[in-house]
Amino acid sequence: MRLEHIGIAVADLTQSEALLQRLLGRGSYKRETVAEQSVTTSFFTAGDGAAKLELVAPEGHAGPVQKYLDKRGPGIHHLAFEVDDIVAEMQRLREDGFELLQDQPSEGADNKLVCFLHPKSTGGVLVEICQSRPT
Numbered sequence: 001m002r003l004e005h006i007g008i009a010v011a012d013l014t015q016s017e018a019l020l021q022r023l024l025g026r027g028s029y030k031r032e033t034v035a036e037q038s039v040t041t042s043f044f045t046a047g048d049g050a051a052k053l054e055l056v057a058p059e060g061h062a063g064p065v066q067k068y069l070d071k072r073g074p075g076i077h078h079l080a081f082e083v084d085d086i087v088a089e090m091q092r093l094r095e096d097g098f099e100l101l102q103d104q105p106s107e108g109a110d111n112k113l114v115c116f117l118h119p120k121s122t123g124g125v126l127v128e129i130c131q132s133r134p135t
Contacts, residue, residue: 001081001089004130005043005052005110009068009077013040013057016074020044020053028055034109038063041109054080054109078116078126086113086131093117093129111135 010016013031021027021044028042042055056077058066068077083089086105094100099118108114112130119126 001083001129003051004080004082004112005054006076007054007056007078007080007126007128008075009065009072010055010057010074011069013042013055016055016057017042020055030110032109033059034107035059036106037065037108039065039109043110052110078128080114080128080130083129083131086115086129089129090115098122105131 008016017028017031024044024046026044028044031040031042033040038059040057040059042057044053044055046053056065058069060066065077090100090105099121101116101118105113105115108128108130111133113133114128114130117127117129
């Protein structure tokens with residue numbers, strides 16, 4: 001398992017993209033909407049490119065990211081770790097007592113299958129595990 005990205009919840013994606021572009025000296029390499037999660041995401045490489053930053057903005061006035069923003073405001077939303085076999089990792093984590101927020105992986109941004117772990121079982125931090133899909 002390796003750190004894949006840090007997700008940051010934002011209310012205004014365009015404004016946040018401009019801020020990160022100024023900060024990092026490079027623009028977003030990908031922007032996409034994930035209808036299933038009611039979000040639009042924008043990805044930036046950080047440092048040597050080993051890990052990424054994902055800006056996550058709600059689409060519309062519903063969905064988990066909008067609820068997060070309403071409750072906590074913008075900021076770090078989740079940590080994502082890449083795994084080789086998401087189904088096997090979900091089973092291992094469930095057996096180890098972690099609470100998964102879904103029974104099956106779902107389609108995520110950046111050509112990934114994803115599963116989220118409930119923060120109450122991960123020390124208060126929303127954790128995403130993800131697996132790259134073959135292209």
